[in-house]
Every structure is written in C-alpha cells, then in structure tokens.
Amino acid sequence: MLRFIFTRLSLVVPTFIGITLLVFVLIRLIPGDPIETMAGERGIDALRHEQLRKEYGFDQPVLVQYGLYLSRLVHGDFGRSIVTHEPVISEFGTLFPATIELSVCAILFALCLGLPAGIIAAVRRNSIFDHGVMGVSLTGYSMPIFWWGLLLILLFSVQLGWTPVSGRIAVQYFIEPVTGFLLIDALLAGDFGAFRSALSHLVLPMIVLGTVPLAVIARMTRSAMLEVLGEDYIRTARAKGLPYFRVIAIHALRNALIPVVTVIGLQVGVLFTGAILTETIFSWPGVGKWLIEGINRRDYPVLQGGTLLIGAIIMIVNLLVDVAYGLINPRIRYTR
Amino acid sequence: MPLLEIKNLSVEFPSQHGMVRAVDGVDIMLERGEVLGIVGESGSGKSVGMLALMGLVPYPGRVRADKLQFEGRDLQTLSERERRALTGKDVAMIFQEPTTSLNPSFTIGYQLAETLHVHEGMDRKAARRRVIELLEQVGIPAPESRLSAYPHQLSGGMNQRVMIAMAIACNPKLLIADEPTTALDVTIQAQILDLLLSLQRDRGMALILITHNMGVVSDTTERVAVMYAGQIMEQRPTQSLFASPQHPYTAALLAARPEASDGGRLATIPGVVPGLSDRPPGCLFGPRCIYATPLADKVRPDLRPWMDGLIRCHYPLGDPTRDERIAADGGSAPIPERETTS
Structure with missing residues (x-):
C-alpha cells in the first residue's frame, strides 16, 4: 500500500511541471497584458507601459520568467495578484471553501439520487422506471451546464420566486468565518436564519453542478449492478436464503461500487470545470469565478497559482479514490 | 411421505x-x-x-x-x-x-x-x-x-x-x-x-x-435419472441402469465412456442435441436414434414405469417384442453393432 502511494506521489512532480508550463505559456498567448487591463479605457502611454512591464518583469523572455516563477514556487511563494496585490495563496484560501462547499454538496446530491436510481433501474431492468432513469440521465449528461443553470434560474428564481438568483447568502446576514463553510459556520453561530438563507442560495447551483455527475453515477451504477447481478455469487447468496434486500444492498452493491468509485474520482475533475461555469452563472464567490475574473484581468499570478492548486487538489482526491478502491476491493489490496 | x-x-x-x-x-x-x-x-x-x-x-x-x-x-x-x-x-x-x-x-x-x-x-x-x-x-x-x-x-x-x-x-x-x-x-x-x-x-x-x-x-x-433436451429419458437404480440400460440414449451414453472403449476410437452419438427452439414433434432423441420409426417421429413417448424404474421410449431395449413392433411401425431392423454391454 505504501509503495503504491509513493509510486503515485512520484508522478506528482512531472505533472506539476506540465501544468505550470502549459498555463504559463497559454496565458501569455492571450492578447493584451495585465498592465493594459489595469489602465483600462484611459489607456497608458508607451513609456509608462514599458516602465511598468520592466517593474513586473514582463520584459524578460518567457522562459526566464518561467524559471523565476518556478524558483519562487519551490520556496512556497505563489506570488501576489497583480490586481489586488494580495498573496495568491491567501486569496485562494479564502475562496476555496465556497467552491468545496458547492462541490461537496453537488457530489452528495449526485450520489444520493444517482446510486439508488441506478440500483433500482438495474433491479427492475426494462421497466418504465429503468427507461425513465436512463432517458433522463442521458438528457442531463448532454445538457450544457450554463444553459441548464439559466433555465433553473428562470423557473425557480424568476417565475416561482422560491430561490435567490445569485450569491451565497442574503446581505443582512454576517457570519464570522470559522471553517469557511457557510452552512457549518451558520450552525456554529446558531443563526438558523442565516443557515436557511445559505441553504436556499446553495440549492440551485448544487443541482446545476451535480447534474452531470448524477447522470454519470446513475448510468454507471446501473451497468455495474446489472453485471454483478448476473454473477455466480449472487446466485449463491440467494441460494443461502438471504432476504432480497440483503442480496442487493450487501452482496451486489459492494461489488458494483468498485467501478462507481472510480467514476466518482474522475468526476472530481469534471466538478471543478463545472464549478467555473456554475460559479460564474450564480455569482458564487469561489475559485471558479475568481479564475474567470483572473483571465479577464490577465492576472497572471492568480491564474498560474489557482490552476496549480486546483491541479494539486484533483491529484490528491484521485489518490484518495485509488486508496478507497483498494479498501472496497480486497483483490486489489493484496496485489502489488 | x-x-x-x-x-x-x-x-x-x-x-x-x-x-x-x-x-x-x-x-x-x-x-x-x-x-x-x-x-x-x-x-x-x-x-x-x-x-x-x-x-x-x-x-x-x-x-x-x-x-x-x-x-x-x-x-x-x-x-x-x-x-x-x-x-x-x-x-x-x-x-x-x-x-x-x-x-x-x-x-x-x-x-x-x-x-x-x-x-x-x-x-x-x-x-x-x-x-x-x-x-x-x-x-x-x-x-x-x-x-x-x-x-x-x-x-x-x-x-x-x-x-x-x-x-x-x-x-x-x-x-x-x-x-x-x-x-x-x-x-x-x-x-x-x-x-x-x-x-x-x-x-x-x-x-x-x-x-x-x-x-x-x-x-x-443409488438411483440415476438420465436427462436429454429437458426431459428425463430413463430413471432407474444405478446398478441395473449400468448393467442393462433400457433407453437407446442411455445405452449410447454408456458406450461413449472411455471405460467402455476397446482401445480403438471412442464411440460417439451422431448428431447434436436439438436446440431450445427446434425440438422435433416426436421423440426428442428420435433424430439421433438408430431405432427411430415413423411413429416415434410423430408421437412423443410418455415417461412410464418400466422394469425397476421409469422410461421415456416406445421401444425399450429390454422389451422382447420390440423388434416386431419396430418392424410393424415401419422402422428398419436394429443394427446389432450399436448394442451395448457394460
């Protein structure tokens, strides 16, 4: 197990170099630079422009800039935002809990609906329920996130007025950040009004972000379940006279979960991509929205640091998923 | 009970x-x-x-x-x-x-x-x-x-x-x-x-x-049931079934055992088991049976008591009148080389 983790960790370094190099070069290919963006519509005279470029080090060759960036990175320095002059790492730290809160709720939403839907669809294969679940999940999977988000806002926020349009909590509430997760902080503060407000703000983005994982999980669970239900050991479990629920929920599900967990791990990457769109649509103050703003302002350090940190988190989550994979599948645990 | x-x-x-x-x-x-x-x-x-x-x-x-x-x-x-x-x-x-x-x-x-x-x-x-x-x-x-x-x-x-x-x-x-x-x-x-x-x-x-x-x-x-294409063909005490099989299928199965071979080629049963969807109207073993008659091709035999067990065949091997009945039903004379002793 330890060796497995070390092998995986040794892949981290080349991946990080790849990520940083890609972001570093790509962002510099976008026309314009941070100084022009800062100057805005007033414009800036060429001499002052050149002077500032020198000050920020943008006049040097890209490779030299990259080398300097890497050496600072190695010392734990992610740089400061060109726009806010705040350290990238602290901005990320402030905004990240919002993204985590949204993502965790989205994946929980996807699991809570997707797993049972997939299981029931498999157990009642070819029933109306099965066809319904498969049809709906294909639709969900094919739906562009931004469009789906706008549709939900139109219905629930504009037409029905059930949920707020955007943001994370109503303005009248102020919750002292302890964990950074508003739902938890509101409960810690004992402010149930704030909790309800935060929850109602969370519902729509959670559904929007959770839709694609939900569709994938439901379909994956169904096909994994179908395969497992045809296995000999399910026949054995039934020959033992076990209650049907036990056969499905214990003997079948445990084995069907193996591919599903892999898929959930892969969905983490999808989740962050989705978070960028979802946060922008719902003005959710997380890292996704922060990165989009970073692109608009050509805020190089924010983009470089943000992408790198998100990449690191995706890799850690995938590593955890692989460890979990070994936990539920004893055949993997013992092979080296 | x-x-x-x-x-x-x-x-x-x-x-x-x-x-x-x-x-x-x-x-x-x-x-x-x-x-x-x-x-x-x-x-x-x-x-x-x-x-x-x-x-x-x-x-x-x-x-x-x-x-x-x-x-x-x-x-x-x-x-x-x-x-x-x-x-x-x-x-x-x-x-x-x-x-x-x-x-x-x-x-x-x-x-x-x-x-x-x-x-x-x-x-x-x-x-x-x-x-x-x-x-x-x-x-x-x-x-x-x-x-x-x-x-x-x-x-x-x-x-x-x-x-x-x-x-x-x-x-x-x-x-x-x-x-x-x-x-x-x-x-x-x-x-x-x-x-x-x-x-x-x-x-x-x-x-x-x-x-x-x-x-x-x-x-x-102690007892054996021989199944073919979803039906029991013969069901008898093990010893007597091995000593004197009564169904042509059982006899052919026993002849196909390596133990029954005289050192030459193993005996086989020509043809294949009928598929689930192309069952013949008469005896299911009929198409592969060397004793099959026009009657056996039309009428599916019932499982009936025979000797010390049950059998599903119009012409059990131990029936003294079988040659005449096979001839009477328009079948060809039995071919002696398929006779099996065990």
Whole structure:
C-alpha cells in the first residue's frame, strides 16, 4: 500500500511541471497584458507601459520568467495578484471553501439520487422506471451546464420566486468565518436564519453542478449492478436464503461500487470545470469565478497559482479514490 | 411421505421464437437420505431444473409444475419469506465454479456466518465457533486462520470445501450438488466427492448429484435419472441402469465412456442435441436414434414405469417384442453393432 502511494506521489512532480508550463505559456498567448487591463479605457502611454512591464518583469523572455516563477514556487511563494496585490495563496484560501462547499454538496446530491436510481433501474431492468432513469440521465449528461443553470434560474428564481438568483447568502446576514463553510459556520453561530438563507442560495447551483455527475453515477451504477447481478455469487447468496434486500444492498452493491468509485474520482475533475461555469452563472464567490475574473484581468499570478492548486487538489482526491478502491476491493489490496 | 416430490416440472424462457422449454415435464421422487444422480449433456436442463426447485431460475424464466413438494409442503404456494426460510436451510445447493460462487468482496468467515445468522439467528460469537467447526468438518486445515481469508486467496478445491461448509451449515435435509467437481483438478475431484458422500452418510441427508460424468454417477449414487433436451429419458437404480440400460440414449451414453472403449476410437452419438427452439414433434432423441420409426417421429413417448424404474421410449431395449413392433411401425431392423454391454 505504501509503495503504491509513493509510486503515485512520484508522478506528482512531472505533472506539476506540465501544468505550470502549459498555463504559463497559454496565458501569455492571450492578447493584451495585465498592465493594459489595469489602465483600462484611459489607456497608458508607451513609456509608462514599458516602465511598468520592466517593474513586473514582463520584459524578460518567457522562459526566464518561467524559471523565476518556478524558483519562487519551490520556496512556497505563489506570488501576489497583480490586481489586488494580495498573496495568491491567501486569496485562494479564502475562496476555496465556497467552491468545496458547492462541490461537496453537488457530489452528495449526485450520489444520493444517482446510486439508488441506478440500483433500482438495474433491479427492475426494462421497466418504465429503468427507461425513465436512463432517458433522463442521458438528457442531463448532454445538457450544457450554463444553459441548464439559466433555465433553473428562470423557473425557480424568476417565475416561482422560491430561490435567490445569485450569491451565497442574503446581505443582512454576517457570519464570522470559522471553517469557511457557510452552512457549518451558520450552525456554529446558531443563526438558523442565516443557515436557511445559505441553504436556499446553495440549492440551485448544487443541482446545476451535480447534474452531470448524477447522470454519470446513475448510468454507471446501473451497468455495474446489472453485471454483478448476473454473477455466480449472487446466485449463491440467494441460494443461502438471504432476504432480497440483503442480496442487493450487501452482496451486489459492494461489488458494483468498485467501478462507481472510480467514476466518482474522475468526476472530481469534471466538478471543478463545472464549478467555473456554475460559479460564474450564480455569482458564487469561489475559485471558479475568481479564475474567470483572473483571465479577464490577465492576472497572471492568480491564474498560474489557482490552476496549480486546483491541479494539486484533483491529484490528491484521485489518490484518495485509488486508496478507497483498494479498501472496497480486497483483490486489489493484496496485489502489488 | 417422500422428502421431495416433483411432478411435471417445466421451466420456460421467452425468446424470439416464443417460449422455449429448458425443462420439460420432469418428475422426481426422492426419499430421505437417498442419493440421486442426474446425468445429461450440457444444456439438457439438469441444472435449470434444480435451480427451479431452489427458486433460483434466472430472470425471465418461468417455472410451472403440477407438484413441487418438499416434506409435503407445496413450494409453489409458500410465500417469499417461507420459501427463503427453507432455501439454504433445509435445501442447500453447491455449484460448479466454487471460486466465482463465493463473493470476492467478503471474507470466508463472513459469508459462512451470514447463513447461520440469517437462518439460526446466531450471534457473532456462536456463529464463529460453529463456522470453525464446519470448516474442520469439510477438511480445511487451520480453520481459524482461514476465517479472514478472501476467496481469491484460496484454491478452487478449498473454495469448494467452503461452499460445502456453507451448504451444510444448517443441517439441510437435501443437498443439491451441481457439477461440484467439474471445475477442479482430477486429484481434488475424488476428495470432494468423498467428502460429499461421507457428509451425506453421517448426516443422513438426501443428495442430488448433477453431473455429466457417468463414472461419478456409478460410484456414488443409488438411483440415476438420465436427462436429454429437458426431459428425463430413463430413471432407474444405478446398478441395473449400468448393467442393462433400457433407453437407446442411455445405452449410447454408456458406450461413449472411455471405460467402455476397446482401445480403438471412442464411440460417439451422431448428431447434436436439438436446440431450445427446434425440438422435433416426436421423440426428442428420435433424430439421433438408430431405432427411430415413423411413429416415434410423430408421437412423443410418455415417461412410464418400466422394469425397476421409469422410461421415456416406445421401444425399450429390454422389451422382447420390440423388434416386431419396430418392424410393424415401419422402422428398419436394429443394427446389432450399436448394442451395448457394460
């Protein structure tokens, strides 16, 4: 197990170099630079422009800039935002809990609906329920996130007025950040009004972000379940006279979960991509929205640091998923 | 009252050609402590018939029977719950592939204790003791250290022993063994068969042994049912069946045994078993039978009492009038070289 983790960790370094190099070069290919963006519509005279470029080090060759960036990175320095002059790492730290809160709720939403839907669809294969679940999940999977988000806002926020349009909590509430997760902080503060407000703000983005994982999980669970239900050991479990629920929920599900967990791990990457769109649509103050703003302002350090940190988190989550994979599948645990 | 009484059991599966019968009018009677062999080629319906008895016919198969009684209780009218209480407790079954028949995600100990927990309501401690006892009885060395093993860590033979331990956990009155040795090494096969038979003797439980191996049947069973294309063709005490087979199919099967060969080529039965959807209207074995007559091609014989058992044939081999009747029904004279002695 330890060796497995070390092998995986040794892949981290080349991946990080790849990520940083890609972001570093790509962002510099976008026309314009941070100084022009800062100057805005007033414009800036060429001499002052050149002077500032020198000050920020943008006049040097890209490779030299990259080398300097890497050496600072190695010392734990992610740089400061060109726009806010705040350290990238602290901005990320402030905004990240919002993204985590949204993502965790989205994946929980996807699991809570997707797993049972997939299981029931498999157990009642070819029933109306099965066809319904498969049809709906294909639709969900094919739906562009931004469009789906706008549709939900139109219905629930504009037409029905059930949920707020955007943001994370109503303005009248102020919750002292302890964990950074508003739902938890509101409960810690004992402010149930704030909790309800935060929850109602969370519902729509959670559904929007959770839709694609939900569709994938439901379909994956169904096909994994179908395969497992045809296995000999399910026949054995039934020959033992076990209650049907036990056969499905214990003997079948445990084995069907193996591919599903892999898929959930892969969905983490999808989740962050989705978070960028979802946060922008719902003005959710997380890292996704922060990165989009970073692109608009050509805020190089924010983009470089943000992408790198998100990449690191995706890799850690995938590593955890692989460890979990070994936990539920004893055949993997013992092979080296 | 017999332990098991099955009358006219049929199992049907829907297909493009309508319903097809995998098992067709099977009758089985079994007394307590009796050992019955069911032999037949692959696809002859021997496994599916027993799965029907267990209530395990895979979706979307349909089971029908005039009588399906275990200890006088009609299995068809039992509720789901009552049926489950019987399955795995009074009637247990082991399968062909021991390694895939055990759940790969749970330990041997867990899977064994589960049966005891569900049927006997044993708590963890009592179940653990009993599991160790059971593993000892099926000849697994160092049973305590095997409790936390997973099926993939044991050999096929060991896994089959675990399956047997699981099956006998609640002292069943009937054990169905579906080709229990087919997937195992030859050396292990004999051990597993010996184990099954000694357990059967010690506990006085009835045993149904499904196999396609005639040798296994002759060594172990008291009575044999020969199945072909979903039907029982002949059912007689083992000794007399081997001594003087009455059905041409049984005779051909016995002649095809390596033991029956004179050192030359092995005898074979020409033709193939009819598929599920192209069953002939008359005798199912007719197209491959050297004694077939126009009558046998039209009229399907019933399973009827004959000598010391049952037979499904118009012209049993031991019938003194058969040559005349075959000739009278327009058949050709029997070909002597197919005559079998065993």
